[in-house]
Amino acid sequence: LPLNERLRQRIIDGDTNGLTDDLDEALRTRGALDILNSDLLEGMKTVGELFGSGQMQLPFVLQSAETMKRAVAHLEPHMDSTDEAGKGTLVLATVKGDVHDIGKNLVDIIVSNNGYTVVNLGIKQPISAIVEAVKQNHADAIGMSGLLVKSTMVMKDNLAELDRLGVGKDFPVMLGGAALTRTFVEDDLQRDFSGQVRYAKDAFEGLSLMDSVMA
Numbered sequence: 001l002p003l004n005e006r007l008r009q010r011i012i013d014g015d016t017n018g019l020t021d022d023l024d025e026a027l028r029t030r031g032a033l034d035i036l037n038s039d040l041l042e043g044m045k046t047v048g049e050l051f052g053s054g055q056m057q058l059p060f061v062l063q064s065a066e067t068m069k070r071a072v073a074h075l076e077p078h079m080d081s082t083d084e085a086g087k088g089t090l091v092l093a094t095v096k097g098d099v100h101d102i103g104k105n106l107v108d109i110i111v112s113n114n115g116y117t118v119v120n121l122g123i124k125q126p127i128s129a130i131v132e133a134v135k136q137n138h139a140d141a142i143g144m145s146g147l148l149v150k151s152t153m154v155m156k157d158n159l160a161e162l163d164r165l166g167v168g169k170d171f172p173v174m175l176g177g178a179a180l181t182r183t184f185v186e187d188d189l190q191r192d193f194s195g196q197v198r199y200a201k202d203a204f205e206g207l208s209l210m211d212s213v214m215a
């Protein structure tokens with residue numbers, strides 16, 4: 001297979017044997033983000049389709065996810081970063097009940113490589129832990145990730161809880177993950193929230209949102 005297809009196939013097959021060699025070969029001619037977006041994320045998309053249609057079982061999805069994580073870790077040092085620092089602090093978490101963290105961790109990499117401090121709380125985080133981390137770190141914004149359809153309702157409850165605690169207006173909230181849509185976040189959720197809630201379709205939009213919030 002040509003190199004780009006081989007990389008895609010490695011994610012689908014969860015095949016780490018020779019993965020870093022292939023990545024190094026790709027890095028000789030292409031940027032890390034291009035490899036990530038064009039090949040690795042395409043592979044993950046196929047995994048999602050195969051799993052969704054019952055053609056792939058969960059343990060294999062897990063292997064694909066592990067392969068993806070290794071690939072991202074290998075590419076990370078090659079990603080663009082700025083010397084800027086201290087642009088602001090983002091508390092980032094995957095919401096309660098949800099274990100998906102590859103997208104969240106990409107947001108962490110992109111945003112922290114571009115001058116922000118990211119406090120990444122990990123997966124399955126209740127809103128109480130998020131609020132606690134925001135206070136402890138004097139954060140400027142909250143980022144919540146979730147891929148399950150039920151996570152969209154958790155996010156809605158979390159916004160209500162921020163308002164109940166009286167801190168909704170204090171921290172702009174950024175939401176991301178495959179089950180969300182811009183309309184759901186910026187119309188439906190925004191309507192009931194006292195502060196600002198925005199949708200980021202990918203990690204780069206997450207970075208632009210941070211830039212606009214901190215401007």
Ligand code: B1M
Binds near residue numbers: 098104201
């Ligand atoms: Co799961 N899973 N999974 N899974 N999984 C999905 C989400 C699913 C759509 C697959 C499918 O059916 N086609 C489906 C959800 C269906 C639904 O809710 N209606 C699903 C399911 C059902 C499940 C389980 C329930 C399966 C089971 O146990 N029977 C279970 C859930 C467990 C739980 O959470 N409680 C489960 C488990 C798993 C694994 C553990 C095996 C593994 C996750 C491993 C890990 O993350 N460490 C896994 C995987 C890998 C997937 C798919 C195949 C791929 C997700 C992924 O990593 N994509 C996924 C299929 C899909 O998404 N179509 C699927 C790559 C990643 C870069 O994309 O996270 O979307 P994504 O991030 C993007 C943007 O969304 C955005 O930026 C990123 C790109 O730059 N973004 C943000 C994300 N968060 C952001 C936050 C921001 C800003 C942007 O600011 C805060």
